[in-house]
Amino acid sequence: MINIAILGAGRIAQKMAETVSRMESEPRYAGTVHLYAVATRNSLERARTFADEYGVEVAYGSYADMLDDADVDLVYIATSHVFHAQQAIACMDAGKHVLVEKPFAVNTADALRMIEKSRETGLVCAEAIWTRYEPSRSIIQDVLDEGVIGDIVSMSGNLSYPMTHKERLVNPALAGGALLDVGIYPLNFVSMFMPGEVERVVSSARLSGGETGDQTDELSQTTLWYSGGQMASVTSSYFEVGDRSGVIRGTKGYLWVDNVNNPLDIRVWNASHELVAQPSVPEQLTGFEYEVASAVAAINRGDVEPEQMPHAETLRMIQLMDEIRAQWGLVYPGELE
Template sequence: MSERNGTHSGTVNVAILGCGRIARHMAQTLRGMSQDDRYADLIRPYAVATRSDEARAREFADQYGFPHAYGSYADMLADPEIDLVYIATPHALHADQAIACMTAGKNVLVEKSFTANERQAQRVLDVARETGLLCTEAIWTRYMPSRQLILDAIESGAIGTPRQVYANLSYPVSAKARMVDPAMAGGALLDVGVYPINFIAMAFPDARIQRTISSCTLTDRGVDEQFSATFWLDNGVSATIDSSMVSVGSRQGVIQGDNGYLIVENINNPERIDVFDKDHRSVNTIDVPEQITGYEYQVVSAAHAILEGRGECTEMPHTETLRIMRIMDSLREQWGEVYPFEREMASGTEG
C-alpha cells in the first residue's frame, strides 16, 4: 500500500494471526475476494502466522494462496508490507495481540468477541486512539447487507409497531477445548450469545436497555453452558434471547409487532427475511444478496477505513463494541461467572 499526499491508495495487504477453523474461513474469503473483480484491486491475501509452528503456517499459506508464512507472531509483525491483521485466536488472547499489532504499526480486525471484558476492550481502544490506527471488531453480521434489509422491513410498517423480539443461536460445540476453558474466556456467551445481543442492537439501534433478567447453567469448570436473558428496552420493546453450546438451536430472530411479525432465518448469517401479517399470512419474503462467505463485507469496510485514514468502521464503531462488552459483563455478573485472569487482576496478582 502506498501513500501519496498524506492519503493512502492501493491494495491492502491482509495477514491472518492464527490458523484455526475461523482463520481458514477468512482465508477462503480472502482468496475468493482476490479472484473477484469487485475486490481484487482492494485487498490481497498476504501472510499467515502461527505462534510457533512455521510448517503449519506454510501448509496453510500454500493451501489458500498466501505468499508469506511466519512461524511466530513477532516475525509477522516485523514485516513492513502488512497493512491489516485479522486476529483469529480465542477471546482471552485478543487484547494483548491487538495491542502488539498496533504497537508494531498494523491495523487490526479483531474477531468477536472483541475481548474477554469491557476493561480489556477499553485498553485496546486506548492504544488504537494513541496510534491512530484502524481497530475494529469482526462481528460479521454488523457489516452484512442483511442488516439494512431487516431495518427496512421494520421501518416499512409491515408489522406495525415492534413490541417483542426473540433471538436464538445455539450450537453443540462444547467438545472444543477452548469453549470449556475459563482461562480462554470459554462459554456460550462470548462465542454464540454475542450474536443474539447484536441482533437486538442492530434491529433497534437507538434503544437502550433499562432492565435485565437472566439465568444460566454453569459447567463444572465455571463457564456458562447455556443461558437466557430478557431485556426491557426504553422504546417499549421486550427482547428475549437464548444461547447454548450443548444444543442445536433454531438460529431464528423473530420481531413481533402489533400488526404482524418477521422471521430472520439464521441470525448468524441471514438467509432470508419472511414477513407475516396479523393473521399469520405470508406477505413478503426478502432474499439477501449472494456472497463469497459473508466475511468479505467486514474486510471491505476495514480496507476502506484504512485507505481513508479512519480509526473505526461505521458499521461497528468503538462505542458499540464497548456497549456490547458491557452488556455481556453485566450478564456474567448476574451469573457469578468470573474468568481466572479477572480474579488475578482483582487480587493484584496478575503478572
C-alpha cells in the same frame, strides 16, 4: 492495495483466508486486498502448510516475525478470546491495523485498552462480527422502516450448538462458554434493530461445575427491557441444538429470520399471519468479505473504526455481556489475577 496478514491458523483463520483469496479475483474487490501473510504462534511448518493450501504469499512461524514485516497493513486476529486484547495492542504498537474476530475482547477493561490504543495510534481496530456488516442487516432495517410490521414490541433470538467437543469452548482459561462464542449473535441481532436503550437486564444460566474462575456458561436465558417498554429474549447454549431463529414482533405483523448467525432467509407476516414479503438475501463469497471491505474502507478514509460497527457499539455490547455475566457470578480465571 491492503496487504492482509492472518494471525492464527485455526478454522476461523481458514475461512478468512478463503474469503480474501476469493476477494482478490472478485470484480467488486479486485485490487483492494491481498492475502499476504499468515503467522502461527510457534510452528513455521504449520504456517507454510496453511500458506500452501490458501495461496498465502508469506508464512511466519511466530507472531513477532510477522509484526516485524513492514509490508503487513492489516492483521486479522483469529485466536482464542483471551488473547485478543494483548495481540491487537501488539499489532497496533507495530503500526498494523487490526480486524479482531468476535468477541472484540473478554471484558470492558480490555476493550477500553484496545480502543485507547487505536485512537492513540490512529489505526483501525474493528470487531469482526459478520452480521453487523452483511447486506441482510440493511434489508431487515428497510422492512422495519417501511412500517410493514408496525411498532416493535418484542424480539427474540436463539443460537445454540452442541460444542462440548471443542476444547476452547469448555475451557474457562480461554474464556470458554456459550455467551462470548454464540450468545453474542442473538444479542447483536436484538441490538441492531431494537429502538431505545436497555434499562434492565434479567439473566440466569446453568454453569459448569467448579469454583469461581473455573466455570463456563452451558445454557442461558436473558431478558432485556428497553426504555420504550419493549422486551427482548435471548437464549444460547453449547449443549442443545437451537433453531437459530430471530423474530421481531410488531403491532401490525412480525418478521422472522432463519439463522441470526448468518441470515439465510427473511420472511414477513401481517396481523392475519399472511406472508406479505420475502426479501432475497444476496449470494455471498463467504460472508466475511463485508467486514474486510468495511475495515479497508475505514483505513482509506483515515478513520479508526468501521461505520457498521463503531467502537461505541462494540463497547456497548461488551458492557452488556459483562452485566449478564455479573448476574451469573461468572468470572474468567484471567479476571481474578
